[in-house]
Amino acid sequence: MTLYWVLATIIGAAGLTTRNAMQRNLTQRIGTVGATQVRFLYGLPFSVIFLAVSVWITGHAIPSLTIAMLGFALGGAVTQIIATALMLLAMKERSFAVTTAYTKTEPVQVAIFSVVVLGDKISALAALAIVTATIGVILMAAKPGDSWTKSGLRPVAYGIVSGTFFALSAVSYRGGILALEDTPFLLAASTTLVTALSMQSAILLVYMALFNRTALMGSLNVWRASLLAGFVGAFASQAWFIGFSLTSAANVRTLGLVEMIFAQIITRRVLKEQTAGREWIGMALILVGVAALLAFG
Numbered sequence: 001m002t003l004y005w006v007l008a009t010i011i012g013a014a015g016l017t018t019r020n021a022m023q024r025n026l027t028q029r030i031g032t033v034g035a036t037q038v039r040f041l042y043g044l045p046f047s048v049i050f051l052a053v054s055v056w057i058t059g060h061a062i063p064s065l066t067i068a069m070l071g072f073a074l075g076g077a078v079t080q081i082i083a084t085a086l087m088l089l090a091m092k093e094r095s096f097a098v099t100t101a102y103t104k105t106e107p108v109q110v111a112i113f114s115v116v117v118l119g120d121k122i123s124a125l126a127a128l129a130i131v132t133a134t135i136g137v138i139l140m141a142a143k144p145g146d147s148w149t150k151s152g153l154r155p156v157a158y159g160i161v162s163g164t165f166f167a168l169s170a171v172s173y174r175g176g177i178l179a180l181e182d183t184p185f186l187l188a189a190s191t192t193l194v195t196a197l198s199m200q201s202a203i204l205l206v207y208m209a210l211f212n213r214t215a216l217m218g219s220l221n222v223w224r225a226s227l228l229a230g231f232v233g234a235f236a237s238q239a240w241f242i243g244f245s246l247t248s249a250a251n252v253r254t255l256g257l258v259e260m261i262f263a264q265i266i267t268r269r270v271l272k273e274q275t276a277g278r279e280w281i282g283m284a285l286i287l288v289g290v291a292a293l294l295a296f297g
Contacts, residue, residue, distance in 0.1 A: 005246035006294065008239045009255045015236025017262040022229040030218030032088045033208060036081060037219045040200035042230025043237065047194045050238045054190040060183065063191055069179035073192055076172030077199040083165035090158035103159050104137040104257055109167035111250035117171050118178070120248040126293055130254045133289025140260060140282035170253055174244040189241035197234070254293050257286045 019039065026035040055062060087103050107130050114120040122130075173192060180188040208216035219226060243252040261283055 002247075002294075005243045005252065006255065008242040008246070009252050010258060012236045012239030012243060013256045013259040014262050015232050015239060016256075017259050019229055019233040019236055022225070022232065026222065026225060026229065027088045027092060030222060031212075031215050032085055032092070033204070033212050034215035034219040035088055036084045037201075037204040037208065037215070038222075038226040038229050039084065039233040040081075040197050040204060041219065042223075042226045043234035044194070044197040044201050044230075046231050046234035047190070047197050047238065050234065051187075051190040051194050054184075054187045058184040058187045060187055063180050063183045063187065065191075065195065066179055069176045069192065070195070072172045072176035072179055073195045074199055076169040076176060077196045077203065079165040079172065080169035080196070081200055081203065083162045083169060086158045086162035086165065090155045090162065103163045103166060104260060105134060105160055106163035106167045106170070107250060107254040107257065108134050109164055110170050110253045113167055113171040114174070114248050114250050118175055118249075120250065122248065122250055126251070129289045129292035130250060131289075132292065133254055133257050133286045136282040136285030136287075136289060137257060137260060138282075139285065140279045167253070170240075170244070170249040173241060174249045177241065177245045185245035186242065189245040190238065193234075193237055193241045197237075251293060255290055257290060260286055 026038055029035075030038075051062070083103075090103075111122050111127065111130050115122060173196065176192040176195070177185075177188045180191060183191070205216070208219075240252065240256070243255075
């Protein structure tokens, strides 16, 4: 099963990076809340298709939704909404790659929450690998000459707290998948994804209808670009959830740090931002940490 979760995580990381870049552009057009809604509302129809495919592949019916599963899914849904909004706020003030780096302090937090909430076991060598990769992330984020004034600290806070909520959502989603006992891993992953996206879409639709109709109309008006972002996001999420169904959330999110490398590719080739020497060193540490995780995790 190792090969499956590794492939799923790498695919998810590539898809997530692409979707984040799309959302960054949408944020400038329809605002943070509208762009946050895009990944959920427009991803939901594609997740339903993935669920149907999972039913066909496994030959099993959609499992009954237990109270435990619904509780974990709701927790993951709410914390992911908060995490996404904070990430997009950070992206408005800092570069795409640097913001991604701040949010990727997440794996250490995932490891802690996994042990506390789910009772997952993490070896000492795996923990060292997670820390090594995270140091690489911090090195990439530590831009020389940054001003730690109030204005300079704000995007850092957005990014790091976003990572905390992403960590909580990852652990919650794995908990939801595990709560669907005696269900094939592919079907459990797809069922949890559809449940979470349904909750997220409903929460944001109600919120925007009551408090931010401009953002709601904006997200509907850019449906062509949003549909593509929704598909990429749902595809990436499906891959992440498959990973969560096969191994600990800490393993998945640490391997997912290869997203930093994908972010650098987008930074250089699409957004025309330069990569500094310390960022290359940071990427090397990420690769060392990821390799150690695969060897000892």
